[in-house]
Structure formats: structure tokens, C-alpha cells
Amino acid sequence: MTALTLSTSSAAALRADAVVVGLAKGPKGPRLAPGAEAVDAAFDGRLTATLETLGASGAEGEATKLPAPAGVKAAVVLAVGLGDAPEDGEGYDPEALRKAAGVAGRALAGSKKAAFALPIAGAADIEAIAVGALLGAYSFTAYQSQNGSAGKGSLGEVAVVGAKPRDKEHKAAAERAVAVAEEVNRARDLVNMPSNDLDPKAFAAQVQAAGKEFGLKVEVLDEKALAKGGYGGILGVGRGSATPPRLVRVAYKHPKATRTLAFVGKGITYDSGGISLKPAGHNETMKCDMSGAAAVFGAVVAAAKLGLAVNVTGWLALAENMPGGNATRPGDVLRMYSGKTVEVLNTDAEGRLVLADALARASEESPDAIVDVATLTGAMVLALGDGRFGIMANDDDFRTAVHATALAQGEDSWPMPLPKQLRKTFDSPTADIANMGVRPGGGLIAGLFLKEFVGEGITWAHLDIAGPAFNEGGPFGYTPKGGTGSAVRTLVGLARRTAEGDLL
Numbered sequence: 001m002t003a004l005t006l007s008t009s010s011a012a013a014l015r016a017d018a019v020v021v022g023l024a025k026g027p028k029g030p031r032l033a034p035g036a037e038a039v040d041a042a043f044d045g046r047l048t049a050t051l052e053t054l055g056a057s058g059a060e061g062e063a064t065k066l067p068a069p070a071g072v073k074a075a076v077v078l079a080v081g082l083g084d085a086p087e088d089g090e091g092y093d094p095e096a097l098r099k100a101a102g103v104a105g106r107a108l109a110g111s112k113k114a115a116f117a118l119p120i121a122g123a124a125d126i127e128a129i130a131v132g133a134l135l136g137a138y139s140f141t142a143y144q145s146q147n148g149s150a151g152k153g154s155l156g157e158v159a160v161v162g163a164k165p166r167d168k169e170h171k172a173a174a175e176r177a178v179a180v181a182e183e184v185n186r187a188r189d190l191v192n193m194p195s196n197d198l199d200p201k202a203f204a205a206q207v208q209a210a211g212k213e214f215g216l217k218v219e220v221l222d223e224k225a226l227a228k229g230g231y232g233g234i235l236g237v238g239r240g241s242a243t244p245p246r247l248v249r250v251a252y253k254h255p256k257a258t259r260t261l262a263f264v265g266k267g268i269t270y271d272s273g274g275i276s277l278k279p280a281g282h283n284e285t286m287k288c289d290m291s292g293a294a295a296v297f298g299a300v301v302a303a304a305k306l307g308l309a310v311n312v313t314g315w316l317a318l319a320e321n322m323p324g325g326n327a328t329r330p331g332d333v334l335r336m337y338s339g340k341t342v343e344v345l346n347t348d349a350e351g352r353l354v355l356a357d358a359l360a361r362a363s364e365e366s367p368d369a370i371v372d373v374a375t376l377t378g379a380m381v382l383a384l385g386d387g388r389f390g391i392m393a394n395d396d397d398f399r400t401a402v403h404a405t406a407l408a409q410g411e412d413s414w415p416m417p418l419p420k421q422l423r424k425t426f427d428s429p430t431a432d433i434a435n436m437g438v439r440p441g442g443g444l445i446a447g448l449f450l451k452e453f454v455g456e457g458i459t460w461a462h463l464d465i466a467g468p469a470f471n472e473g474g475p476f477g478y479t480p481k482g483g484t485g486s487a488v489r490t491l492v493g494l495a496r497r498t499a500e501g502d503l504l
């Protein structure tokens with residue numbers, strides 16, 4: 001990944017390929033953001049006017065490159081839009097800094113080193129700029145013979161100007177940024193990896209390797225262990241595939257921890273729909289259906305890298321949902337790990353089946369809270385669009401806390417209800433419940449189904465990331481095309497808050 005350094009030298013004096021400055025939208029036209037002073041001086045104070053003449057307005061997403069004058073060591077100056085300038089006396093919104101840094105990280109693909117001279121009012125801004133730049137610089141080129149279709153590598157080094165490498169808070173902010181960005185990017189890599197290379201077995205092997213590297217305890221239940229344990233949901237979904245399912249437990253423990261969080265991820269390495277086969281047009285991106293498991297995996301590793309004083313256990317419910325001679329049929333009844341029976345009316349509602357077993361198993365360890373993450377329903381995408389995930393919970397205060405944590409990390413989300421009246425829509429004439437209810441409120445019905453498998457008295461939240469997990473459009477801000485690493489930052493934020501005694 002792109003390297004991160006902190007630099008106290010002047011933006012003009014720093015040896016780099018490019019220097020990044022911020023341009024904000026003021027009431028009377030664009031204005032340079034603090035941090036750009038030395039560069040502006042080298043332009044004889046005419047940088048704002050030059051940028052305006054070139055058509056820059058300071059709008060979010062804007063990137064304007066111009067040759068640097070004598071007096072600036074770097075060859076190129078890149079001005080990125082910060083959106084509306086803050087009111088006098090107020091700082092820049094961290095998300096505006098993340099997005100602008102992300103645009104720069106992307107625009108400088110192929111460069112060795114860039115100096116980021118964006119406005120910094122404190123350590124939180126250093127973290128925001130670093131996270132944005134490292135996430136924006138991400139590219140997935142593993143399957144391209146030329147190291148990227150454009151033949152460029154990603155930006156080699158991000159130097160944050162105005163941050164002091166010897167300042168404890170600045171250093172900690174940088175370390176957090178690196179750990180979080182690395183793990184968001186790990187999740188993105190896993191999501192982008194095609195299903196022919198990332199099946200349940202290969203995914204489990206990656207967790208085992210990371211477990212060795214970061215001192216995590218990893219247990220993998222294979223198909224035999226799943227059968228012995230009675231995991232009817234996970235087995236029922238995986239039966240149609242040539243590659244059998246897995247349940248992975250990956251645990252990070254801290255000796256001083258007083259709280260334990262359980263994160264549960266949907267890990268359908270490919271969702272064809274099964275016998276209720278998805279039509280063409282709905283299956284091209286379904287390698288992304290393990291995004292929840294990828295987010296959980298990344299979050300547990302990030303907690304370990306940061307040494308957070310909290311125990312975090314990740315549960316990855318891995319299966320490939322395929323039609324086949326041995327596949328579960330619509331109408332079949334599964335006996336779940338919890339003992340409940342489920343009539344499978346639609347094999348494409350598979351995520352809730354694998355999660356049900358993982359939630360019931362996670363509940364046995366009585367964690368202080370469970371958060372599950374899943375690309376669960378198309379209905380949630382219709383409700384909220386593809387830019388934000390829905391949050392459901394069995395505790396209103398916890399749902400509010402999860403929402404606030406997501407917002408603070410720059411992850412768009414929205415609280416959703418679990419209406420009691422919808423529970424009876426998945427009654428089954430044959431079994432305890434069915435895996436599908438009516439169409440209206442489909443995302444909430446899926447949430448209500450999961451709630452049936454959460455242990456009595458355990459605080460639980462469910463994040464339906466079907467919208468934001470995979471970006472089918474072009475890149476924007478620090479979000480690339482393809483896998484986005486959705487929910488990793490929210491989970492790490494929750495773990496951090498819990499470690500700091502600010503939650504649960």
C-alpha cells in the first residue's frame with residue numbers, strides 16, 4: 001500500500017512529485033485553504049486567481065493540475081475542491097478533507113510522492129487527510145497484465161505537511177489512519193477478487209494466514225464440523241456448490257478488556273440465487289456478496305493492529321449459493337443451529353440463513369453486543385439508494401450510537417425500524433418460519449428474520465450494506481469503482497468507542 005509520512009517542512013520546500021493544496025468555495029468565489037500559503041507565495045500570491053481562470057471553483061470532487069513555479073520543489077501543484085468554505089472560526093469538515101485527499105490520491109496515480117498541504121486544525125484532521133489519501137490511492141490491478149489498464153501504479157507515498165512525526169497525538173492519528181486504510185483496502189481486495197479464486201475455502205485460508213500474522217485465534221468449521229454441529233442454515237445454502245461452506249471464528253483478545261464485541265459477516269462468495277436463480281442483469285456483481293464477511297475480517301485485524309482494549313470476535317459465514325443437483329429446493333425445510341426450522345421459499349434469500357446460524361452460535365458466548373454486516377436485500381438499495389447502509393437493532397439507543405459512529409467515520413447510513421406487524425409475513429404453514437415474507441419492507445423483514453436468532457437479552461444491530469458495498473459507477477472522493485470496504489470503519493469505530501468505555 002501507499003506509504004504515509006508526516007512532514008514539518010514547508011510545502012514549497014518538500015521534495016515530491018506533486019504538492020496538493022485545498023481550494024474552497026467562498027461567497028465571493030474560490031479561496032485557498034490554510035496550508036497553501038507557501039505554495040501561493042511562490043506564485044506571487046496569484047494562485048487563487050490562476051485557479052479561477054482555469055475554471056476551478058472549489059467544488060467537491062474538483063481536481064486542477066498546474067505546473068509549479070520556481071520556488072516550489074515539486075513539479076506539479078494539484079488543487080482539490082473542499083466544497084463550501086467553513087464559517088469564520090470553524091474548521092473544515094473531516095469528511096470534506098477525506099474526500100478532497102481521496103480525489104488527490106486518485107489523481108496522482110503513478111507518482112512516487114505527493115506532499116498534502118491541506119488545512120490541519122488538529123490530529124483529527126491529520127487522520128482524515130491520511131485516511132482519504134490512502135483510500136483514494138487504492139487500485140485493484142491483480143488481474144491486469146499491465147499493472148492497471150492505464151499502466152500506472154498507485155501513488156507511492158503520501159506526506160502530510162504540517163503534521164509532526166514527534167507529536168504523540170499526530171503519530172497516533174497517523175497509525176490509526178494506516179491501520180484503518182489498510183484494512184478497508186483488504187476488504188476491497190477480497191470483494192474485488194473474482195469468485196473463481198475466492199471460494200469459502202480460499203477465504204478461510206486467508207483468515208488463517210492473517211491470524212498467524214497478527215496473533216489472532218482462528219477456528220474454521222469445515223463441512224464435516226458444520227454437519228456435526230447442526231449448522232443447517234449454512235449447510236443448506238452451501239449444498240448446491242462444488243466448494244463446501246465454512247464458518248470461521250477469528251478472535252482478537254486484549255488482556256485488559258472488560259467488554260467483548262461479536263461481529264458477524266455474510267460471506268456468500270457468489271450469489272447466483274440458487275434454484276431460485278437470479279436473471280441476467282442481477283448476477284454480474286454478485287461476487288460482492290461476501291462484503292459483510294470481508295468487513296468483519298478487516299475490522300478484527302484493525303482492532304489487533306491498534307491494540308484496542310476490547311475483545312473482538314469475528315464470525316464469517318462463508319458459502320457459495322449455487323444451483324446444482326444437490327442444492328436446496330424451494331419448499332425444503334432446514335433445521336437451523338438454534339433448533340428452529342425454516343421453510344426455504346426462495347433460495348435467493350440465502351444470506352439470512354447463513355447469518356442465522358452464525359448469530360445463534362455467536363450468542364452462545366454472551367458478548368456485550370453483536371453487530372452483523374450483510375449485503376442482505378435489494379429492498380434496502382431501493383429504500384436508501386446505493387450510497388448508504390440501513391441500520392436495524394433490537395435497542396434504539398444502540399442503533400443511534402451505531403449511526404453516530406458511522407457518521408463520524410464518514411460512512412453514510414440511516415436508522416431503519418423493525419416493525420412488529422411484519423413478523424407474521426414470514427409465518428410458514430410447514431415449519432417454524434419461512435425465509436421470505438412479502439415484498440413491501442423486504443429489508444426490514446430480513447432484519448426481523450435475523451432477530452429470531454439473536455440470543456435473549458443480547459444487544460444487537462444489523463447493517464444492510466447491499467447498496468454501498470459495491471460501486472458500479474465511476475470512482476468519487478475516496479471511493480473506488482468496485483468493492484468499497486463499506487462498514488469496516490464503522491466497526492472499527494465501534495470497537496474503539498467500546499475500548500474507551502464510551503459504549504456498552
Ligand code: BES
Binds near residue numbers: 346350351437
Ligand atoms: N445478495 C442479495 C441482495 C443484494 C442485492 C445484494 C443487490 C447486493 C445488491 C440477496 O441474497 C438477495 O438475493 N436478496 C433477495 C431476497 C428476496 C428473495 C426475499 C432480494 O433482495 O431480492
Ligand code: MN
Binds near residue numbers: 273347349350351
Ligand atoms: Mn440472494
Ligand code: ZN
Binds near residue numbers: 268271289351375
Ligand atoms: Zn445474497
